[in-house]
Amino acid sequence: MDDDSRTQRWERWAALPLAGASLLYLACYAVHVLAPALPRPVHLALRSLQLATWALFVADYGVRWRLSGTGWRFVPRHWLDTVVVLLPLMRPVRLVRTYEAVERRRGRPRLPLQARVIVYAGLSAVLLGFAGALAVYQQERTAPHATIRTFGDSVWWTCATLATVGYGDVAPVTPWGRTVAVGLMACGLALLGAVTGSFSSLLLQRFAREGDRDAAGPPG
Structure with missing residues (x-):
């Protein structure tokens, strides 16, 4: 073997x-x-x-x-x-591979590639966001002049960061908090790009199939 x-x-x-x-x-x-x-x-x-x-x-x-x-x-x-x-x-992010491993045991995945990418990206965003919110809250809650004082503040900031919105109403001030922020920014851009690209590809494939059916005309 x-x-x-x-x-x-x-x-x-x-x-x-x-x-x-x-x-x-x-x-x-x-x-x-x-x-x-x-x-x-x-x-x-x-x-x-x-x-x-x-x-x-x-x-x-x-x-x-x-x-x-x-x-x-x-x-x-x-x-x-x-x-x-x-x-x-960051280990919980690897949980998204569990679905793939289970589907392999059944022979083949049930979802198309683009849908799987969207599902993986969504699960990754939730797990990574929760872990990042915990890490930032742990570093920021007792820091002087910190604006992230509660876990709710940390979750709100994490959602804004992963969504690449960045309202700026709350932000980390500690070195480790900002290090986590940089990682979340990079992951947010990557996940957003993966979802957007996969969704666009899925729509294009469906439009192409509908175009092929229209060109073929009604069955004789």
Whole structure:
């Protein structure tokens, strides 16, 4: 059995467990950020769960690296996976691949390519936006002269940033908050471009099919 087949089998087998671990990581981080008044042992338990799930991400990365048989070339070829391992808060974005892995088990995807891109982009925006809002809120809530004081402010700012609107009524002032902002801006532009391009392609294909039917005329 070749390396590609082994890698695909591993990815299909690990997709659902890793998706659950990703949601658990995000849930632990959300509770840690949104409920700072919880007892210290609870926060230590949440940190321990986050560390355990991150260890699973690292193990998955190592297994796929080994199965690829490409050595260090695996890193640039799978740059998103590398970023996710280094920044595990972005791991929930990988959840969008769970649908693809499940559909592979059924033989073929049910949605056309353009529709899948739109669905993936929408899920990515929601997950990335929630994670980004948590990260910015954690950095900004106690900063001097901060305008993001509540989680609601952070969610509003995140939505405006991902939508590339940028009202400017609230904005991060800390270095780490602004670093997250730059990442969200880049992701927002990429997701918006993916959705717009896929939707335009889907419309053009449908118009082309209707044009072909009109040109063919009614059936004789």
